[in-house]
Each structure stands twice: as C-alpha cells, then as structure tokens.
Amino acid sequence: MDWQALYVSLKLATVTSLSLFPIGMALAYWLNRTQFKGRYFVEALLTLPLVLPPTVLGYFLLVSMDSQHVLGGFFAQLTGQQLAFSFTGLWLASIIYSLPFAVQPILRAMEQVPDNLREAAWCSGISRWKTFLRIEMPLIWPGIMTAWILSFCHTLGEFGVVLMIGGNIAGETRTLSIAIYDSVIAFEHQQATVMSLILLGISVVTVTLVYSLNRLKYRVVR
Amino acid sequence: MKRLSVDIRLQTPTQLDVQLTCEPGQMLALVGPSGSGKSTTLRCIAGLLKPHDGVIESGGHRWFDSHQTLSLSPQKRRVGIVFQDYALFPHLTVAGNIALALQADQDSSAQVDTLLEQVHLSGLASRYPAQLSGGQQQRVALARALARRPDVLLLDEPFSAVDRVTRRKLYLELHALRRQLSMPVILVTHDLDEAAMLADQMCVIHQGKTLQQGAIDEVLQRPKNLSVASQVDVRNLFEGELVQAGNSFKLRWHEHLFEVAQPSLSGNEWTEGEVHWLIAPAKILLHQQRRPSRGDQENAVNAVVEQIITLRGIATLLATVEGGHGQQLQLDVPEHVLQRNKITIGQKIGMSLLAQAIHIMPRSAKKEAGNHDKSGLA
Structure with missing residues (x-):
C-alpha cells in the first residue's frame, strides 16, 4: 500500500476543489447575470474538459507548461522552477480538468433562484451584499457543496492528465490512481485491490453525500 | 402629505x-x-x-x-x-x-x-x-x-x-x-x-x-x-350626431333626438357633428307598465325585450329599440322589478334615457382606439 500516493491524491484533490470554489462561483455568477452573444461558446468551452480525452488535454497542458512556452516560461521566470512534472503544475491542470464539475452545479443552482427574490429583498431595504449572503447564498448552498464534492472526487480519480504532465515522481506527482496502474503492471494485484477499494470507498461516500444534499434543497415557492 | x-x-x-x-x-x-x-x-x-x-x-x-x-x-x-x-x-x-x-x-x-x-x-x-x-x-x-x-x-x-x-x-x-x-x-x-x-x-x-x-x-x-371606453368595457356605446338647438346641443340617434345635459357641452370645445355616446345600463329608467308618470317623457324610447340574463339578483335586459335601426340597449334592473312588472321576452317596454345619464365623447378619438373591436359597440 502506497500511503504517500494516497497523501498526494488527497492533497491534490483538496487544494484543487478549494481553489475551484471562488473560480466556480465567479464564473457561474458572471454567466448567470450577464447576457451576451457568445455565451453559449463560453459555456461550451467550460464543458470541454468533460468530453476531451484526458490524454489530449494533458498533452496540450504539457506543451504549454514547457519552459519554452508562455505559461511555462512565465512560471519559470517567476519561481525559477519548472511547471511540468511538479505538484504545482498538477494542481493547475486539475483546476482546468475539474472546472466543469465546479461551474455547472453552481450555475444550475443560481438559475433556480428567481430574480424577484432578489428584488423583493432590495425592496425590503436589504442591501445587495446582505441579499447575497442572506438570500442567495443559502439557496445555492446545495449547489456549492455538490460542486465541491464532485470536483474533489473527479480530481482524486484523474489519471490521464496526471500521467501526461505529472509523470510518476513519488511524493510529488504520483497519485493513487498512478500507483494502482503501477501495481497492476508489476502484477501486484493485492496492492492494486486495496488501493482500488480505498478509492471506491471514498467515491461511494461522496456521491451519497451529493444525493442527500440535493434532497435538502428548499422548494422555491412559485 | x-x-x-x-x-x-x-x-x-x-x-x-x-x-x-x-x-x-x-x-x-x-x-x-x-x-x-x-x-x-x-x-x-x-x-x-x-x-x-x-x-x-x-x-x-x-x-x-x-x-x-x-x-x-x-x-x-x-x-x-x-x-x-x-x-x-x-x-x-x-x-x-x-x-x-x-x-x-x-x-x-x-x-x-x-x-x-x-x-x-x-x-x-x-x-x-x-x-x-x-x-x-x-x-x-x-x-x-x-x-x-x-x-x-x-x-x-x-x-x-x-x-x-x-x-x-x-x-x-x-x-x-x-x-x-x-x-x-x-x-x-x-x-x-x-x-x-x-x-x-x-x-x-x-x-x-x-x-x-x-x-x-x-x-x-x-x-x-x-379608447378608455373600450378598455373599461362599457356597454351601450353608440355612434350619434350632435346638433345645435338654440344655445345648447341635442343628440340625434337614428330616429330619436335626445336631450343632453353634459356640463362640458356648454363650453366652446364642442361643435355640431358626429360623436360617440354611451349610457350606463343601470342608469336607464324603466317605465312602469301600469302607471306611466310624467317624468317618463324625458328621452323616452320603446323597445322589445330580446333576452334576459340574471346574475346575483340583477337582471340584464337586451332590448331592440324602436326607431333605432335594430340596435340593442342593455338595461340592468333588480330582479324583483322584473317580476313586479311581469317583463318577459318578446314584450314591449318603455324607458327613459335620462339626459343626465347620457355621456358624449368626441368621435375623433376613434383613431386612438387602435384595437377597438366592433362588438364593443353593443
């Protein structure tokens, strides 16, 4: 059992899902509140990581993280380190990879909140900020939790992208799914079984959580 | 305030x-x-x-x-x-x-x-x-x-x-x-x-x-x-003609010539010519069959009852006016009045369109009422 790989996986999933919270909120809020011509294109772009083969996404990210390219070069200038084959690179890639899982649930939850609730609050003398905190946030909360759990799970199980840009550096970029693959290749089936059961367990718990949260949603009076 | x-x-x-x-x-x-x-x-x-x-x-x-x-x-x-x-x-x-x-x-x-x-x-x-x-x-x-x-x-x-x-x-x-x-x-x-x-x-x-x-x-x-008349769904809306009669005006409607008492008519804003007029169905005075009174002379018309519709104690009569080119008037009367006077369909009734109750509107406003449908002209 590769405890180090489990630690890397959990660390990656945690920082990725936490950083996706403000990004997902901002993108969903923007998409929900503004009407513009290219909206469908932006939404499609945000969904792309969902349908693109992870190896393809990983390949493009790997190329752009090369120190000869803009992103990689900028990072190298800033920190003096290489972005590819590092935990930071993995983190950035995971944010892009799991973006649809963060944006979609929050956006759907925001769309469920009728405009006139906001307006009713304003007409009751409640400031915009307080309206957001007291009215909108509680109503989209299940969506936020769903987004967090889904992006956590999705990052935990990612394989293709990690393999492409992370490689297989123990303690840095070797995640649990990579370790499982290694075990299978080395005919260490018992190890692979234990680690797979751990990932299965985490997935079952989180998916159950998502469904129980969705049941909690308040019925909006119509 | x-x-x-x-x-x-x-x-x-x-x-x-x-x-x-x-x-x-x-x-x-x-x-x-x-x-x-x-x-x-x-x-x-x-x-x-x-x-x-x-x-x-x-x-x-x-x-x-x-x-x-x-x-x-x-x-x-x-x-x-x-x-x-x-x-x-x-x-x-x-x-x-x-x-x-x-x-x-x-x-x-x-x-x-x-x-x-x-x-x-x-x-x-x-x-x-x-x-x-x-x-x-x-x-x-x-x-x-x-x-x-x-x-x-x-x-x-x-x-x-x-x-x-x-x-x-x-x-x-x-x-x-x-x-x-x-x-x-x-x-x-x-x-x-x-x-x-x-x-x-x-x-x-x-x-x-x-x-x-x-x-x-x-x-x-x-x-x-x-425009307003069609929005508030008035009944008894007709076309007519305003004619000068000495210092004041009278309203000509087909074969009838009605007295009118609208205060604004005494001003300078009105001239002879085509107008719209209306009378509220509840303001039409129904003559008593047995003992006609002197007041019944004011703008008196005769009509034949075509339909009677009763709702919550108020009866609405649709009556074709004699000398009105087949046009119908609507009257709202309490149901008990209907029973006391034994009014039935096909019966001839007398009524007064009191001068005070007739309301006259300029014809020019017709253009404003874009979607006014003809059925509103009862």
Missing part, C-alpha cells in the same frame, strides 16, 4: 408613458390588459427599472428625476411591494421573512407579532412558505411589505394566484386593513370588478400609456374617449 406622483417615460424593454398621482390613504387601481405596462410601471416606482425620462416623487422627496440624473436605489425608496407570486424567501420562516424586512436595530419579535396579527396570521410564525396555502402566502407577503413602514404600498396583481373563495376573503381583509393604512396604495389589476370593489381611484393604462385617471364611477361611466 405623503402624496405619490409619477410622470415617467420609458422606451425599452417596453414603451411607457405614465402619469398618475395617488393621495395618502387612497388606493389607486392601475387597470389594463396584460402586457399594457402595469407591472413595468410598478417596477419603475420601486426603483427596479429606470425610466428614460421623468420624475417620481413621494411626499416631496424626489425618488427619480431624469433632469438631475437622480435615481434612488430600491433600498432608499420607502416602498413596500407584494409581487404577483409573492416572492417569499423559501428558506426562511414566516417570522424570518418579516424580520429581515424590519430594521435590525428594533426589537423585531414584538413587531413581527403585531404585523402577523394585522394580516390574521398569528400562530404561523414558525412555518415555512411551502407549508402555507396561497392565501396565507399572500398575507405573509403583505406583512413583509408593511414591515418597512413604507411611504408607498405597491400591490402587483396580488389576487391572481389564489382561488375564488380565498380571493373573496382576501378582498374583505384588504378592505378592512386599508383603514389602518395611511400611505398611498397602488393596486395593479386587470380585473375591473376587483378595482371597483377595492379602490377609490382608477387609472386606465393601455399599450404603455395612461389614458385616464379619476374616481372609479367617473372613469367607468364617463370615459374620456373611445
């Missing part, structure tokens, strides 16, 4: 050209068909929508003034609004909904109780909106709107989402509650009966334009022009 006065114009999303005033303690019904701009007008008053031009003033305070580029936020205008679907906060209890609208520095629980009592909802403070009936939700919305002690109360079709029985109950409650309210109240509705029952004043709006504001009976029985 917390009088509300509105004089605004808007180009998008819909065209609006609205002038109205509402005195404190008074209820003004803003009446028009759906899509006529009623709700848009309320949104402008509440500050949810910004007009392109004009002034909104409440009790001497400017809420909106396009010349000074002044437009207060909804939070700064003291409005209370009840939305058509109530827009209650679904995650808060009844008390929570109301408490949020109260200013935080006051002791809210006592005030919540007072407000709930006012709308007959005591004991339901801890319920959630989804656990309430439609009528109860409407009362919560009303209490929440009143929590702010608004300078203006806006009601956007508040009865459209409840069933008939509940609606009748809520009418009575609102009628009683109104006596405790000292601010101007604007009631948006497409229901003329609702407006007539609850409000003091009526403002007719059509295609974004306010056509006439006045006391309910004034607007219903003396519409300014044909």
